Amino acid sequence: MRGLLPVALAASLVAACSGGGNESGDAGEQGPLRMQVSGDQEETAAFEALAVAYGRSPGGRRVELRIVEDEEDHLAKLAVSAAGDDAPDLFVVGYRAYTALAQSGAVVPAEPLLRRRGVDVSSLERAPIEAFSSEGTLQCLPMNASSMVVYWNRSLFEDAGVATPAAGWTWADFEAAAVALTRDGVRGVGIAPRLIRLAPFIWSAGGEIVDDELKPTGTTIATPAGLQALELFARLLLAEAIPSAAERTSENMETTFARGRLGMYLSSRRDVPRFREATSLDWDVATVPVAPGGAATSILHSDGACVSRQGSSEAAADFLAYLASAEAQSLAALSGRFVPVLPAARPAFLDPARPPASARVFIDQLERVRRVPLAPRWSAAETRADEVLERMWADAAIPVSTIAEDVDRETARVLSR
Amino acid sequence: MTKRWGATVAVAALAAVPLAAAVLGAFQTPGDGTFTGLSWLGRRPSLDGFRVALSTVPLTSWVATSVAVCIIAVPVAVVTASWAGTAAVLGGPTTRLLVIVASGLAMLVPPSALWVPRVVAATRLGFADQPLALATPALAATTPVVVFLCAAATGRIRRSVLDAARVEGAGAFGVWWRVVVPLTRRTLMAVAVLVLVAQWGDLIEPLLLLGDQDRLTVAVGLTQLRTTEVPQYPIVLAACVLTALPPLAVFAVGQRALLGGDR
Numbered sequence: 174m175r176g177l178l179p180v181a182l183a184a185s186l187v188a189a190c191s192g193g194g195n196e197s198g199d200a201g202e203q204g205p206l207r208m209q210v211s212g213d214q215e216e217t218a219a220f221e222a223l224a225v226a227y228g229r230s231p232g233g234r235r236v237e238l239r240i241v242e243d244e245e246d247h248l249a250k251l252a253v254s255a256a257g258d259d260a261p262d263l264f265v266v267g268y269r270a271y272t273a274l275a276q277s278g279a280v281v282p283a284e285p286l287l288r289r290r291g292v293d294v295s296s297l298e299r300a301p302i303e304a305f306s307s308e309g310t311l312q313c314l315p316m317n318a319s320s321m322v323v324y325w326n327r328s329l330f331e332d333a334g335v336a337t338p339a340a341g342w343t344w345a346d347f348e349a350a351a352v353a354l355t356r357d358g359v360r361g362v363g364i365a366p367r368l369i370r371l372a373p374f375i376w377s378a379g380g381e382i383v384d385d386e387l388k389p390t391g392t393t394i395a396t397p398a399g400l401q402a403l404e405l406f407a408r409l410l411l412a413e414a415i416p417s418a419a420e421r422t423s424e425n426m427e428t429t430f431a432r433g434r435l436g437m438y439l440s441s442r443r444d445v446p447r448f449r450e451a452t453s454l455d456w457d458v459a460t461v462p463v464a465p466g467g468a469a470t471s472i473l474h475s476d477g478a479c480v481s482r483q484g485s486s487e488a489a490a491d492f493l494a495y496l497a498s499a500e501a502q503s504l505a506a507l508s509g510r511f512v513p514v515l516p517a518a519r520p521a522f523l524d525p526a527r528p529p530a531s532a533r534v535f536i537d538q539l540e541r542v543r544r545v546p547l548a549p550r551w552s553a554a555e556t557r558a559d560e561v562l563e564r565m566w567a568d569a570a571i572p573v574s575t576i577a578e579d580v581d582r583e584t585a586r587v588l589s590r
Numbered sequence: 591m592t593k594r595w596g597a598t599v600a601v602a603a604l605a606a607v608p609l610a611a612a613v614l615g616a617f618q619t620p621g622d623g624t625f626t627g628l629s630w631l632g633r634r635p636s637l638d639g640f641r642v643a644l645s646t647v648p649l650t651s652w653v654a655t656s657v658a659v660c661i662i663a664v665p666v667a668v669v670t671a672s673w674a675g676t677a678a679v680l681g682g683p684t685t686r687l688l689v690i691v692a693s694g695l696a697m698l699v700p701p702s703a704l705w706v707p708r709v710v711a712a713t714r715l716g717f718a719d720q721p722l723a724l725a726t727p728a729l730a731a732t733t734p735v736v737v738f739l740c741a742a743a744t745g746r747i748r749r750s751v752l753d754a755a756r757v758e759g760a761g762a763f764g765v766w767w768r769v770v771v772p773l774t775r776r777t778l779m780a781v782a783v784l785v786l787v788a789q790w791g792d793l794i795e796p797l798l799l800l801g802d803q804d805r806l807t808v809a810v811g812l813t814q815l816r817t818t819e820v821p822q823y824p825i826v827l828a829a830c831v832l833t834a835l836p837p838l839a840v841f842a843v844g845q846r847a848l849l850g851g852d853r
């Protein structure tokens with residue numbers, strides 16, 4: 174009998190500490206909505222503002238944010254919680270990752286839920302709507318219609334006597350500017366060794382990044398357009414106009430740009446809140462440069478709010494409808510993080526008092542943005558491609574044809590699984 | 591002997607360099623130039639990193655969660671492991687084989703295979719989003735390695751001592767409490783340290799099982815500072831230093847017991 178004492182003690186501890194154990198796990202009518210998002214503090218601040226605003230709105234409800242900083246951890250937590258029947262009521266994912274979740278049945282299609290609440294889906298931006306649609310039905314509400322742009326430092330351009338980027342500027346302008354801006358302590362351009370950063374350059378040169386957009390079996394970087402884009406960056410790497418791997422390890426490129434030691438930086442809208450905080454930074458945005466004889470283009474960056482099948486779908490849908498409202502879209506736009514998907518929210522987005530001065534670039538690019546394939550294995554293939562590209566950034570002497578062939582071979586291997 | 595001491599001191603000094611840089615870096619003023627870890631030397635140390643860390647993230651809540659989990663998990667795991675080790679020794683060849691084979695098989699199971707079952711179990715038991723869910727593996731000793739350790743330590747007790755306790759009328763629990771625990775104290779302390787380290791530093795389980803931002807564990811909470819800009823690293827290091835204090839205090843208190851026993 175005495176032998177059972179520790180067990181009884183442990184059981185009593187368990188019982189004592191588990192009081193109200195299902196309090197937050199219950200997606201009942203009165204509990205808070207649980208929403209899982211990914212991103213750093215600047216990024217998730219917009220979601221916090223939206224959650225607070227919804228809680229205070231008529232008929233609103235408390236939204237409990239679950240922030241997972243790392244995107245891979247975020248997706249792992251979503252997958253495991255969905256498999257364990259404990260998924261949050263809503264979650265936010267990029268369109269490049271949502272396909273696998275949607276196909277696994279973890280998502281309740283958003284379109285019928287929104288239509289029942291009077292939301293006209295056709296009034297939203299076309300590109301992100303298409304990215305989050307499957308078989309003609311919108312699966313998740315896009316929160317963002319961002320795209321890749323070139324952030325540039327006005328002071329560094331003026332100091333170097335380089336012409337500022339203008340609409341329709343070319344690869345030659347871009348390369349010349351990057352080299353001219355490079356000097357002691359300053360690099361010309363920061364671009365991460367990632368396929369999504371290279372893709373607009375390949376498209377602009379008339380190429381494609383995959384063999385089949387609907388059912389890709391591999392990337393097509395080892396093509397004239399792909400090699401042309403890689404050669405552009407190989408030249409910039411050899412000219413030391415791009416931060417080296419060691420420099421990127423000691424300080425991320427957003428910080429380097431914010432500290433005024435990077436002339437240009439290629440990224441999406443996500444960095445705007447951070448750059449707005451850098452009060453000594455004089456910056457603006459420009460379109461992605463155009464390839465010789467090519468067309469202007471960019472790549473879509475969009476995150477969508479998805480209703481989980483395991484949560485309280487109706488209550489989650491009410492919040493989703495709020496997120497699609499002009500009020501919520503304007504609030505999100507003011508945060509700087511989001512390019513609104515609702516045109517009615519553009520005045521807040523284009524507020525001239527808030528940089529960048531050329532914010533309209535994000536709107537204008539929407540007509541010509543493209544996106545990566547919506548395939549379940551795409552995210553894994555992209556990760557593998559990025560690992561190969563990292564080799565090129567670490568050693569620019571590696572022939573670009575070798576890099577391109579390796580990317581194509583490795584992605585084909587991932588996509589064929 | 592001198593050579594051995596020299597090597598020990600050299601290895602300790604080598605390991606202490608990054609640790610010292612981290613502690614010293616925590617006293618650098620956040621945002622004061624590029625962070626080097628030692629760049630404040632020669633200037634006045636700053637406590638701003640500590641102030642900012644304590645005011646921007648719920649550091650004390652995270653520490654409280656981790657401490658609560660360890661307070662439950664460590665003793666339960668030690669008792670369970672010691673019981674299993676004692677059973678392996680007292681129970682005869684079949685029980686011993688069973689314990690060893692079961693522990694061996696358990697070690698072969700990849701942790702990721704248990705993620706979904708853990709979430710399902712926590713949800714069904716009403717522990718979803720409760721820090722307590724993190725302590726439940728202690729009921730299975732947390733890791734099979736500690737069962738092996740306890741079995742090995744108990745196996746070194748002379749059989750005649752165990753038999754004498756039995757002759758004196760002690761049952762299985764009596765033998766464990768009066769003979770095995772005192773004679774394997776050092777091993778049990780080592781097991782406690784292993785479980786403490788495993789629980790305190792575990793990242794993936796709290797990440798999967800907890801969602802409330804105020805009730806995260808230290809390991810998961812600190813990841814929220816991961817993308818802090820380099821010049822602000824003193825804040826990250828200050829948070830690390832603060833959250834390292836509880837396990838250091840435990841070690842300071844427990845090292846005598848850990849290093850002074852027989853087994």
